[in-house]
Each structure stands twice: as structure tokens, then as C-alpha cells.
Amino acid sequence: xxxxxxxxxxxxxxxxxxxxxxxxxxxxxxxxxxxxxxxxxxxxxxxxxxxxxxxxxxxxxxxxxxxxxxxxxxxxxxxxxxxxxxxxxxxxxxxxxxxxxxxxxxxxxxxxxxxxxxxxxxxxxxxxxxxxxxxxxxxxxxxxxxxxxxxxxxxxxxxxxxxxxxxxxxxxxxxxxxxxxxxxxxxxxxxxxxxxxxxxxxxxxxxxxxxxxxxxxxxxxxxxxxxxxxxxxxxxxxxxxxxxxxxxxxxxxxxxxxxxxxxxxxxxxxxxxxxxxxxxxxxxxxxxxxxxxxxxxxxxxxxxxxxxxxxxxxxxxxxxxxxxxxxxxxxxxxxxxxxxxxxxxxxxxxxxxxxxxxxxxxxxxxxxxxxxxxxxxxxxxxxxxxxxxxxxxxxxxxxxxxxxxxxxxxxxxxxxxxxxxxxxxxxxxxxxxxxxxxxxxxxxxxxxxxxxxxxxxxxxxxxxxxxxxxxxxxxxxxxxxxxxxxxx
Amino acid sequence: xxxxxxxxxxxxxxxxxxxxxxxxxxxxxxxxxxxxxxxxxxxxxxxxxxxxxxxxxxxxxxxxxxxxxxxxxxxxxxxxxxxxxxxxxxxxxxxxxxxxxxxxxxxxxxxxxxxxxxxxxxxxxxxxxxxxxxxxxxxxxxxxxxxxxxxxxxxxxxxxxxxxxxxxxxxxxxxxxxxxxxxxxxxxxxxxxxxxxxxxxxxxxxxxxxxxxxxxxxxxxxxxxxxxxxxxxxxxxxxxxxxxxxxxxxxxxxxxxxxxxxxxxxxxxxxxxxxxxxxxxxxxxxxxxxxxxxxxxxxxxxxxxxxxxxxxxxxxxxxxxxxxxxxxxxxxxxxxxxxxxxxxxxxxxxxxxxxxxxxxxxxxxxxxxxxxxxxxxxxxxxxxxxxxxxxxxxxxxxxxxxxxxxxxxxxxxxxxxxxxxxxxxxxxxxxxxxxxxxxxxxxxxxxxxxxxxxxxxxxxxxxxxxxxxxxxxxxxxxxxxxxxxxxx
Numbered sequence: 001x002x003x004x005x006x007x008x009x010x011x012x013x014x015x016x017x018x019x020x021x022x023x024x025x026x027x028x029x030x031x032x033x034x035x036x037x038x039x040x041x042x043x044x045x046x047x048x049x050x051x052x053x054x055x056x057x058x059x060x061x062x063x064x065x066x067x068x069x070x071x072x073x074x075x076x077x078x079x080x081x082x083x084x085x086x087x088x089x090x091x092x093x094x095x096x097x098x099x100x101x102x103x104x105x106x107x108x109x110x111x112x113x114x115x116x117x118x119x120x121x122x123x124x125x126x127x128x129x130x131x132x133x134x135x136x137x138x139x140x141x142x143x144x145x146x147x148x149x150x151x152x153x154x155x156x157x158x159x160x161x162x163x164x165x166x167x168x169x170x171x172x173x174x175x176x177x178x179x180x181x182x183x184x185x186x187x188x189x190x191x192x193x194x195x196x197x198x199x200x201x202x203x204x205x206x207x208x209x210x211x212x213x214x215x216x217x218x219x220x221x222x223x224x225x226x227x228x229x230x231x232x233x234x235x236x237x238x239x240x241x242x243x244x245x246x247x248x249x250x251x252x253x254x255x256x257x258x259x260x261x262x263x264x265x266x267x268x269x270x271x272x273x274x275x276x277x278x279x280x281x282x283x284x285x286x287x288x289x290x291x292x293x294x295x296x297x298x299x300x301x302x303x304x305x306x307x308x309x310x311x312x313x314x315x316x317x318x319x320x321x322x323x324x325x326x327x328x329x330x331x332x333x334x335x336x337x338x339x340x341x342x343x344x345x346x347x348x349x350x351x352x353x354x355x356x357x358x359x360x361x362x363x364x365x366x367x368x369x370x371x372x373x374x375x376x377x378x379x380x381x382x383x384x385x386x387x388x389x390x391x392x393x394x395x396x397x398x399x400x401x402x403x404x405x406x407x408x409x410x411x412x413x414x415x416x417x418x419x420x421x422x423x424x425x426x427x428x429x430x431x432x433x434x435x436x437x438x439x440x441x442x443x444x445x446x447x448x449x450x451x452x453x454x455x456x457x458x459x460x461x462x463x464x465x466x467x468x469x470x471x472x473x474x475x476x477x478x479x480x481x482x483x484x485x486x487x488x
Numbered sequence: 489x490x491x492x493x494x495x496x497x498x499x500x501x502x503x504x505x506x507x508x509x510x511x512x513x514x515x516x517x518x519x520x521x522x523x524x525x526x527x528x529x530x531x532x533x534x535x536x537x538x539x540x541x542x543x544x545x546x547x548x549x550x551x552x553x554x555x556x557x558x559x560x561x562x563x564x565x566x567x568x569x570x571x572x573x574x575x576x577x578x579x580x581x582x583x584x585x586x587x588x589x590x591x592x593x594x595x596x597x598x599x600x601x602x603x604x605x606x607x608x609x610x611x612x613x614x615x616x617x618x619x620x621x622x623x624x625x626x627x628x629x630x631x632x633x634x635x636x637x638x639x640x641x642x643x644x645x646x647x648x649x650x651x652x653x654x655x656x657x658x659x660x661x662x663x664x665x666x667x668x669x670x671x672x673x674x675x676x677x678x679x680x681x682x683x684x685x686x687x688x689x690x691x692x693x694x695x696x697x698x699x700x701x702x703x704x705x706x707x708x709x710x711x712x713x714x715x716x717x718x719x720x721x722x723x724x725x726x727x728x729x730x731x732x733x734x735x736x737x738x739x740x741x742x743x744x745x746x747x748x749x750x751x752x753x754x755x756x757x758x759x760x761x762x763x764x765x766x767x768x769x770x771x772x773x774x775x776x777x778x779x780x781x782x783x784x785x786x787x788x789x790x791x792x793x794x795x796x797x798x799x800x801x802x803x804x805x806x807x808x809x810x811x812x813x814x815x816x817x818x819x820x821x822x823x824x825x826x827x828x829x830x831x832x833x834x835x836x837x838x839x840x841x842x843x844x845x846x847x848x849x850x851x852x853x854x855x856x857x858x859x860x861x862x863x864x865x866x867x868x869x870x871x872x873x874x875x876x877x878x879x880x881x882x883x884x885x886x887x888x889x890x891x892x893x894x895x896x897x898x899x900x901x902x903x904x905x906x907x908x909x910x911x912x913x914x915x916x917x918x919x920x921x922x923x924x925x926x927x928x929x930x931x932x933x934x935x936x937x938x939x940x941x942x943x944x945x946x947x948x949x950x951x952x953x954x955x956x957x958x959x960x961x962x963x964x965x966x967x968x969x970x971x972x973x974x975x976x
Contacts, residue, residue: 081836104836104837105836109836150880150883152883166802167800167801167802167805169799169800169801169802169803170800170802173924176879176924176925177924177926179925179927180925180926180927180928181926218802220802220805246802246805246806246809247805247808247809248809249808249809249811249812249813250808250812251808251811251812251817251818251819251820251842251843252805252806252808252809252812253808254808254820254841255801255804255805255808255818255841255843256801256805267809283809283810284806284810284954284956285806285924286954311657312655312657312658313655313657313743313744314654314655314657314658314706314708314734315657316743317655317708317734317735317740317743317744318734318740318772318773320735320737320738320739320740320741320742320743321734321735321736321737321740321755321771322771322772323737323739324737324738324739324740325737329739330739330743331739332739332742348569348592348593348597349592353742353743354739355739355743391664392638395638395640436661436664436665436773437664437667437668438665438668438669438938439667439668439938440668440935440938440939440942443931443934443935443938446931446934447928447931450926450927450928450931451928454928466772466774468772
């Protein structure tokens with residue numbers, strides 16, 4: 001890790017060559033990337049390159065990289081594997097700080113030719129150009145407008161979460177999930193085979209990157225375990241690092257070998273090493289996204305006592321049963337608080353011992369807000385979770401003869417109320433918005449749910465589909481902070 | 489359990505009294521139930537009853553139950569708690585075999601008045617009428633058209649799954665989830681406080697009910713543990729019983745007390761008792777629904793070797809890592825099979841060692857079908873899981889300049905192909921259709937996903953959102969069959 005890397009020119013290039021662009025419509029990766037970067041609104045200069053020449057969107061397609069009339073900062077290489085070394089060398093000569101190689105056909109093929117080709121590009125890299133890939137989806141950076149392979153529609157909104165991924169599919173999926181779930185990104189790097197830049201060096205960079213507050217990683221195998229865990233321990237002492245390790249089973253290990261030419265490793269050893277580093281281990285992409293969401297929107301502190309509020313007794317019971325094994329408590333509120341809450345809730349059917357059963361899904365946002373304020377007043381409560389069954393409003397809308405579901409669901413009022421509670425009390429509130437009506441005829445419910453999610457996210461309130469996911473994510477934040485506190 | 493119960497007249501009544509119907513529009517439960525049953529297309533005779541008289545939808549509202557001009561089979565009681573005993577007694581005199589009491593305000597209040605009222609209705613029940621409830625959402629029976637409290641829009645399609653629930657919210661939620669997830673119901677009973685009919689007697693009835701092939705239960709507490717576990721063991725020897733026990737934590741136990749006046753109990757004791765009965769324990773409503781789906785659509789047998797197929801290497805790795813701890817294997821296919829599969833898949837990027845990476849999400853349904861046929865030919869494979877990332881077709885549709893996403897996603901072709909594979913090979917195929925693009929702008933993807941789900945379900949192919957859920961459900965079916973085999 002002694003080689004230099006000008007990450008600034010790689011993530012925020014002013015000029016980019018896209019090598020492998022055909023003038024003819026079709027599904028070539030190079031054309032796809034050209035259009036994707038264009039649609040993302042990349043502000044720098046783009047130089048498409050392809051042997052046939054021609055034009056694309058009124059831009060000249062250069063026949064070779066040499067012909068580009070200026071130095072380039074970064075290159076996207078999407079040509080057949082055997083033509084990659086030549087293209088890479090040309091980009092190096094044009095002064096590029098780095099290149100992402102989207103092409104596959106390298107060491108992941110487990111063939112002598114593939115392995116030799118990868119060695120060849122490594123040799124070129126050592127002469128001064130840094131490589132992302134090969135066999136990857138590249139870089140997504142909302143700040144500059146660089147985007148992943150099939151990603152013309154990723155968000156330009158920046159956020160605190162960085163993601164390093166050996167898997168291209170995982171990188172694009174997480175970037176898409178983040179868009180609606182409310183996870184904003186600083187930098188996403190799909191590095192595939194990791195012939196040059198990979199986990200340890202990228203992690204070290206992100207540790208010191210002031211735009212990154214939370215780091216997530218999908219790892220299939222690491223190049224140098226000792227280096228990696230050194231950097232990981234060191235980084236996790238500064239900011240949370242969420243690690244999703246794939247290939248921990250026997251067959252999973254076999255699968256990673258043919259996917260990114262990595263060694264899987266033992267689940268027990270990885271689990272223990274990650275714990276020692278105070279990394280946060282997750283087991284799937286949705287869990288990774290939910291954990292990132294919690295780390296980006298909740299203050300990093302220890303949470304113990306949770307108030308849970310919703311319409312429906314079984315939901316509260318479920319919350320308790322899930323919370324306790326996670327080390328979270330749903331403590332009984334002070335009798336006085338309980339009485340004050342019960343006095344404002346509809347009767348019968350409500351109860352306020354915590355979990356708080358508000359009796360029905362149509363309780364006025366003002367009452368819900370007061371309930372949250374009262375519960376937050378109990379010193380045992382560190383955080384509140386409100387479950388809203390918005391789908392019940394469909395029957396409500398019918399009863400009222402309303403034209404549209406949107407007219408009756410008080411999304412913004414609810415979201416404003418919750419935001420005020422957080423501002424006043426300083427105690428976070430998490431929303432849980434399940435949707436159990438997913439039939440084709442209920443697309444209107446889905447639409448309202450998505451708008452509701454956005455309304456809360458716009459006010460910095462995290463939203464989960466499911467109480468179990470919400471509690472698990474809170475326990476992750478709390479556990480990380482407890483261990484960091486203990487270690488330091 | 490020696491009292492008689494005419495379940496036939498309760499689930500499939502020819503005449504029903506609905507007590508507590510006001511002639512004035514509003515949100516009364518009685519009116520709501522009247523309209524719900526009407527909209528469900530109940531074929532029997534309905535007799536609305538309310539002290540104000542008047543009419544509703546051209547039907548006379550009788551001022552008292554006595555005035556109804558014939559004997560009734562069943563009654564829905566939705567009046568204030570203190571007026572329930574009188575109404576119940578009147579229904580008994582009118583010959584009703586049973587009544588569901590939707591009203592709350594009984595023992596769950598933990599007040600002397602509430603407890604006394606519940607004792608009073610129990611006394612009336614002992615004179616010959618059976619009670620569902622109080623504090624419940626009643627009965628849903630697709631065959632007859634009876635429906636739960638806020639359930640005018642439940643499915644009339646029958647299926648093999650019965651559900652017994654102490655929680656009303658859980659009953660309506662599961663009934664709604666079943667509608668789109670593909671879980672069809674024989675009978676759903678929300679019995680709330682369970683003053684009369686409850687878990688053991690209902691379970692015994694369902695054990696012998698030929699319309700019911702899979703039983704699910706949400707239990708907060710049982711009246712008589714010994715009776716319950718006797719019936720449960722006996723029933724689980726005949727058909728699968730899926731049990732979701734709520735209130736196993738300290739705070740959860742407190743919550744069930746105020747919800748349905750039940751005792752929670754220890755998680756360890758419940759877990760071990762359920763295992764001894766070979767009941768299938770689940771920990772949440774979605775898990776319960778997914779497990780029911782697997783038990784209703786998969787042959788009840790032991791599954792060991794799974795073939796996993798999808799576009800994207802990390803998905804396969806993830807599947808392996810989840811499968812192994814569940815006791816499932818993703819075994820390497822015979823070299824010959826592997827070679828034949830690889831010869832028909834796009835290159836590079838594909839691999840066929842199992843998991844099978846088909847390289848991209850747009851592989852033609854015919855190729856996918858052939859791949860499934862080839863993999864099923866390996867004797868190590870008992871079941872196949874195909875992951876389809878349909879959301880990627882959005883970019884594909886743009887590339888083609890297609891008007892609508894629906895025009896390019898080959899749902900029916902895929903579903904036909906999969907169905908043929910199952911028919912030819914006799915080995916089940918499960919579809920996994922994740923949707924990672926849930927932003928407001930991608931409602932078209934959601935719509936196509938829902939249509940795809942329906943296309944597969946119409947052909948008897950189970951669909952899950954997530955590979956982890958699918959594998960867990962398979963392991964549940966397999967584990968139940970293994971233990972039953974061992975016990976018998």
C-alpha cells in the first residue's frame with residue numbers, strides 16, 4: 001500500500017475517456033456507459049473512443065485514445081478482454097490517474113489466458129495508472145456524476161455512506177435500494193477481481209474521506225488478511241464499517257471462486273475477526289441497507305429503552321419478543337406517564353404500558369404526536385418506534401367516499417409531527433410502515449406508502465417496512481457504540 | 489371439550505343475524521360487517537338488527553333479534569359490551585349454533601366489570617350457543633362468504649390453509665397477505681379473548697376438516713397447556729401445524745396480558761414443547777405466511793439438494809451461505825451436466841457448478857427452461873430455485889424504445905416454461921423475484937412484478953421476494969417431513 005493514488009482525479013474527474021463506444025445503436029457496454037454518464041449529468045468532458053469512429057450525441061468518437069486532444073483524468077474501459085491491455089496502456093500515456101475496466105474474461109475464468117491477461121494489466125498498472133476491476137461495474141459518485149455500469153438512473157443526491165463491493169450486481173442493487181430507502185452515498189466502488197485497487201487501500205482512503213461517515217463493504221475474499229484486518233480495526237475506531245462477507249459456507253466458497261476468483265474462508269474465523277475489529281457484520285443486502293440507513297440517520301449512541309407505539313396489540317407483542325434477544329428493552333412507562341397517555345387515546349382497545357396500543361390506525365396525527373412527546377418524557381426511553389398501518393386508510397377512504405387514497409392519508413401532517421417530536425425531545429423516532437396489501441388491485445396503497453416514506457425521509461426520519469428490521473438496525477448502532485466506547 | 493359444536497352451521501350458515509346495525513351512515517362495526525359480508529357475496533340470508541330499526545340496502549333492520557322471522561344459524565354481535573349478554577341470549581333463543589362477538593370491553597380490560605361480563609356470556613354459552621370472541625374480528629370462510637371485521641375485500645378463492653388467531657389484527661393481516669402471496673384459506677378464526685371456543689377445540693376440528701391441509705396459529709396464551717399440546721401433537725402427526733407464539737419475552741408477556749388477557753410463558757419451554765409435537769414454530773407474520781405458502785404448494789417431502797439459478801454471482805454465493813446452516817445443500821452438479829448447461833448459457837460471465845450464474849437477467853425463457861431441465865436431471869437435486877431480476881428489464885425496455893415495461897418482460901413465457909419443467913421432472917421449482925427498485929418513479933416495475941407473481945402462482949409455482957425466505961421455507965417443509973418420518 002505504498003503506491004500513490006490520486007483519488008480526487010478518479011472520483012471527480014474533469015475529463016473522462018470511454019473506451020469501447022460504437023456509433024451504432026445496440027447493447028454494447030461502452031455505449032451504455034456513455035449514455036449513463038450523460039444522463040447522470042456529469043459536468044466534465046467526455047471522450048468516447050471506438051475503432052469505427054463516427055459520432056454519438058454530436059460528440060466525435062475518437063478512433064484511439066491517443067487522438068483525444070487533452071490529458072484525461074479517468075477512463076472507462078469496456079472492450080473485449082484481449083484488447084484491454086492496449087487500451088489501458090493508451091490511457092496511462094494520456095495521463096489518466098485511473099481506469100475502471102468493466103470487461104470480464106480475466107482471472108475469474110480460471111483459464112491460463114484469463115490469468116495471463118490479468119497479470120498483464122497489473123504490470124501496466126504498476127507503471128502508474130490505478131485500476132478499478134476488471135470484471136466490475138465501476139464507480140458511482142453522486143458528487144461528480146460517475147455511475148455504475150447499468151446505472152443511468154441513480155441518485156445525484158450525496159450522502160454519508162460509502163460502499164466497496166467485489167460484486168457488480170451487489171453494487172448496482174445497493175445503489176438502487178439506497179435511492180428509495182434513504183441511504184445516500186458518498187462513493188460506491190465495484191472493484192470486481194480487484195487486480196489493483198481493492199479492499200484495504202480503498203478502505204484506508206475512505207477512513208480519511210471527510211465525505212464518508214459510514215462505510216459498507218461486500219467482501220468475497222481479501223488479498224491480504226493481516227493488512228485488511230489492521231486497516232479495518234483502525235477504520236472502525238473512527239467510523240462504523242458494515243461488512244457483508246459472502247462465501248462463508250462450503251458451497252458458498254466454491255461459488256466465490258468462480259465469481260471473483262476469491263477464497264471464501266470460515267464463518268467462525270471471519271465472525272470472530274470482524275467482532276474483534278468492531279466491524280458490524282450483516283448477512284444480506286437488505287440487512288446491509290437497513291443497517292446503513294440506521295447508521296446514517298440515527299445519532300451514534302447507545303440505545304437501551306425503546307417505546308413502541310402502533311394500532312394493534314399483536315404488533316406490540318411481536319416488538320417485545322424481537323427486542324429482548326437483541327439487548328433492547330421495551331420498559332413499562334411510569335404510571336403517571338401511562339395515565340396521561342391513556343387519557344388522550346381512544347377507548348376501548350388502547351393501552352399505554354409500552355408497547356402503546358393506540359387502538360386503531362386512524363388516530364389523529366396530533367394525538368400521536370402528543371403520545372410520542374409524553375413517552376419521550378420518561379427517562380427510561382432512548383428512542384421511539386411508531387408503527388403506522390397506512391393501508392387501513394383504504395377502507396376509511398371508501399367510507400368517506402373520497403376520490404383518492406392520497407386525500408385521506410395524513411402523510412405530511414404525521415411526518416411534521418414526528419419531526420417536531422424529535423427536535424423537541426432530542427430522542428430519535430423510527431417509522432415502521434408495513435404494507436400487507438400488495439395485490440395488483442392495490443397499487444394506490446403502494447403509491448401512498450412510497451410517498452409517505454419519502455415524506456418521513458425528507459425530514460430525516462428513518463422508515464422500515466418491518467418492526468424486526470427496525471429493531472435489529474437499532475441494536476446494530478447501539479452495539480457498535482457500546483463496543484467502541486469500551487475499546488477506547 | 490365434551491360440548492357439541494355444529495361447526496357446519498357456524499362456518500357455512502344459511503341465515504345470519506348482524507346485531508348492532510344502525511340505519512345511519514358512519515363507522516359502526518355492525519354496519520361495517522353488514523357491508524363487508526354483502527360485498528363478499530354471502531349467499532345466505534342476512535338479518536340486520538338494531539334498536540333504531542329502519543332499512544339498510546333495502547333490507548329491514550329488525551329492532552330486536554326476536555323479530556327475525558326464522559331460525560338463525562349464526563350471529564355477528566357488534567354492540568357495546570354491556571349489551572352483549574342480552575343480544576347473545578336472544579340469538580341463542582333464535583336457534584343460532586354460534587355467535588362471533590366483535591365487541592371489546594371484557595376480560596382484556598382487566599377490570600371487575602369486564603371480567604364479570606365475560607363470565608356472564610360464558611354462562612349463556614353453556615346453555616347451548618358457541619361463542620367466537622369477544623374482542624375479536626370473527627370468522628373468514630371463503631366458501632360461505634363470511635368475513636373478518638374490516639374485510640370486504642378478502643378473496644373468495646378457497647385454499648388448504650386454516651388460521652386460528654388470538655389477535656384480530658393478525659387475522660386480517662394474514663388474510664390480506666395470503667391474497668397476493670398465494671396462500672388460500674379454508675377457514676380463518678380470530679377468537680380474541682376465547683371465552684368459549686378457542687385453540688384446542690378449534691384445532692381438533694381442523695385436524696378432521698377435509699378442506700384444511702395446513703394449519704397455522706397465532707397464540708398468545710393457551711387455556712389448558714396439557715390439552716393443547718395433546719391435540720397439537722396428535723394434529724401435527726396428520727397435517728403440518730405452523731405456530732407463531734407471541735409473548736415469549738418479559739415485556740411481550742406483559743403486552744399479551746393487556747391484549748388478550750393471556751399468560752405469555754417461557755420461550756425455552758414453548759420452543760421445546762412445540763418441537764416435541766413436531767409443530768413448525770415461526771417468529772413473525774411474514775414468516776408464517778411464507779411457511780404456509782411452501783406447505784401449500786410444495787409436496788410434503790424431505791428436500792436436501794437444491795439447484796440455484798440466477799443472473800449475478802453474489803446472489804448464488806448468498807444462497808449457499810444461507811442454505812448450509814439450514815441443512816440444505818447446493819451440491820456441485822455432475823461434470824457432464826455442468827458442461828451441457830454451460831454450453832447453452834451466454835459467455836463470458838456464466839458458470840454452472842451450482843449455483844448456476846446465467847450471466848445476465850435477459851436470458852431467453854427457453855434457455856432458462858432447458859437449464860432447469862438439465863439441472864433437474866442430476867439425481868442430487870430435489871428442488872430448484874430460480875432468481876429473476878425482472879427490474880433490469882426497465883433499462884432493456886428503454887434500449888428497445890418499448891412503450892411499456894409489460895411489453896418486454898416475458899412473464900407468461902417464463903411461467904409456462906417453469907410449469908412444464910415441474911410437470912416433466914416432478915421436482916418443484918421456486919421463483920425468487922426481488923424488487924430493489926421501489927422508488928416512486930418505478931411503479932411500472934412494481935406492477936410488472938405483481939403480474940409476474942400472479943402468473944407463477946396461477947401455475948402453482950411459489951414466489952418469494954428473497955432467496956433467504958425461500959430457503960427457510962423449504963427447510964421448514966423438509967424438517968417437518970423428516971421428523972414426522974422419524975416419529976411414525
